[in-house]
Amino acid sequence: MASASSLQARLSAALPQGVDVVAYHISTPPTSASALFAPVPGQSEETTHCESHFLAISSPQRDDVKEVIVFAIEILIFTTQSLTTLFVSKADSAGFSSRLNAPRQSPSVVAAITATFIEYLLGPRLSTTRVILSLFARSQNQYLFPGSIENAGKHVLDDCQLIKWWCRVTDRVLRLYSDKTDPPFRSTAHLVVPGCDKAETRAFFPASSRQDLPSDPVWINSYPVELLVADTSRPPRHLVPRLPDDPKSRFLDDLDGDFMDNGGRWRSVKNLDQFWEMMSYRQECSAGRLVGFLWLVFSQGQTSHASLADLDQASYMGNTVAALAQESLPTPGNSPLGEDGDLPVQPQPLSELEMIGELTSPPSSSPLERVHEELRNGSAEESTARASSILAGAATNREPSQELSQQYQETQGELVLDAAQYQTLMNHLLQTDFAGEELAAANTKSWIQKALELSSIPRFGIPIRGRYVVAESGGLEKSALPQVNVLTGIRKKRKAEAVDDGTAALDTTPNPSAPAVNTLAAGLLRKKPRS
Numbered sequence: 001m002a003s004a005s006s007l008q009a010r011l012s013a014a015l016p017q018g019v020d021v022v023a024y025h026i027s028t029p030p031t032s033a034s035a036l037f038a039p040v041p042g043q044s045e046e047t048t049h050c051e052s053h054f055l056a057i058s059s060p061q062r063d064d065v066k067e068v069i070v071f072a073i074e075i076l077i078f079t080t081q082s083l084t085t086l087f088v089s090k091a092d093s094a095g096f097s098s099r100l101n102a103p104r105q106s107p108s109v110v111a112a113i114t115a116t117f118i119e120y121l122l123g124p125r126l127s128t129t130r131v132i133l134s135l136f137a138r139s140q141n142q143y144l145f146p147g148s149i150e151n152a153g154k155h156v157l158d159d160c161q162l163i164k165w166w167c168r169v170t171d172r173v174l175r176l177y178s179d180k181t182d183p184p185f186r187s188t189a190h191l192v193v194p195g196c197d198k199a200e201t202r203a204f205f206p207a208s209s210r211q212d213l214p215s216d217p218v219w220i221n222s223y224p225v226e227l228l229v230a231d232t233s234r235p236p237r238h239l240v241p242r243l244p245d246d247p248k249s250r251f252l253d254d255l256d257g258d259f260m261d262n263g264g265r266w267r268s269v270k271n272l273d274q275f276w277e278m279m280s281y282r283q284e285c286s287a288g289r290l291v292g293f294l295w296l297v298f299s300q301g302q303t304s305h306a307s308l309a310d311l312d313q314a315s316y317m318g319n320t321v322a323a324l325a326q327e328s329l330p331t332p333g334n335s336p337l338g339e340d341g342d343l344p345v346q347p348q349p350l351s352e353l354e355m356i357g358e359l360t361s362p363p364s365s366s367p368l369e370r371v372h373e374e375l376r377n378g379s380a381e382e383s384t385a386r387a388s389s390i391l392a393g394a395a396t397n398r399e400p401s402q403e404l405s406q407q408y409q410e411t412q413g414e415l416v417l418d419a420a421q422y423q424t425l426m427n428h429l430l431q432t433d434f435a436g437e438e439l440a441a442a443n444t445k446s447w448i449q450k451a452l453e454l455s456s457i458p459r460f461g462i463p464i465r466g467r468y469v470v471a472e473s474g475g476l477e478k479s480a481l482p483q484v485n486v487l488t489g490i491r492k493k494r495k496a497e498a499v500d501d502g503t504a505a506l507d508t509t510p511n512p513s514a515p516a517v518n519t520l521a522a523g524l525l526r527k528k529p530r531s
Helices: 002-014 109-125 159-174 198-202 207-211 247-258 272-279 308-328 352-360 367-376 380-397 401-411 419-430 437-455
Strands: 020-027 031-033 048-059 068-079 084-093 131-138 185-192 291-300 462-465
Touching (some): 002 020, 002 462, 020 437, 048 109, 048 401, 048 419, 068 437, 084 109, 109 131, 109 159, 131 159, 131 247, 159 185, 247 272, 419 437
Antiparallel strands (some): 020 048, 020 462, 031 048, 068 084, 131 291, 185 291
């Protein structure tokens, strides 16, 4: 319930005053899942855990007005030893946002809820090595609410509008973490729109990107493969994640079905550039609409992103040093008895810095050299077993199970279901009908009752009252408006106002109600000389 209260406080602070909603947050505990990246032939899949988070927002019941779900979003979180990926699986509105009675000048309620929920799930996980927020923007009539396209209040954005909307919403989260925050972060956004060149893709970037230094851009037109995969020399099928219900995942499956040799290479697509070029010809990306693929990358304590290979190497070395340090400390279990049956004199324990110094001093100046030393001493079987034990201990220490459990507990839903129950509840929602308020209200009630039935809890749903005060200007300060260069107050020249040097007369009297502008002073415009 603590996590629910935290989400409640965040949503309350983000929603405008006068907006009352009920939030339904459902989650599943981390469970084993298929790896996002296909393993190289002959290698096992990377250990991966997945947890699901679903947030539904409804307009509360008032007198004779029934409760109706107005918006919902699903986010899946995949965790491996070196990478945490938050994937926005689905987001959809039901066409009843007007029931929230938001102030006329207030920002988008749906955008505020979306950004807040993403940041709520993202925050506790930013302490891990590398965190990715991934999504694809594809315009569609309905995702979560069958029949909702028939509601007059549902505003479906076209492909370009939807990509820009997601860029603006995620930029709010991105700007929360930078080199100026404590702790500092290197945070970048990477956008790929198959079929669009770099100039066309930049048109989708949020307005804030124009304030970033060209030498250090925050928004980039690229697929950040080196930030997602440790070995980028692998064939392209091993460099692109397979996320649920994702257009590129379906393309990967089709390429695997056409041809794949023993080394995991395709016949038609040889590299990532060809993969993204071919994506532009897929029906999902070429049937008169665009699809945007977006990745937000967060690296804590860095001024520039290190490749995942470098991070993996640093993590491996650090954990191996810790394992070797533990092995080097004498204990009753590994200290042999003396000839008289007495324990030898126990040396004083070393400090952490002294241990590192001992481990990094010659002749063994690195963990790998320590392994080689073990192999050189004793019999081959004993040495091999000893070296394997050291590396296995380091690998065990790198398992994120305890940290993953703590992260989940901080953000678990008000209602916790297992994977099977969660899927049952999602299927129930996808089989409802939200065409019209009467059907939507009936199916909202049906979905809530199904959740209570699966969980066996007496009540479900957290009421939230908005506290955000909306400024008269709609939340946008005049100082934030871009400065423009215009000619103001130009009047037709009159004979009495003709100036001896032939310049046109400009009215430069400032207008106190107009935004600050740069004006051209008199004397800079000259008449064309008569021939």
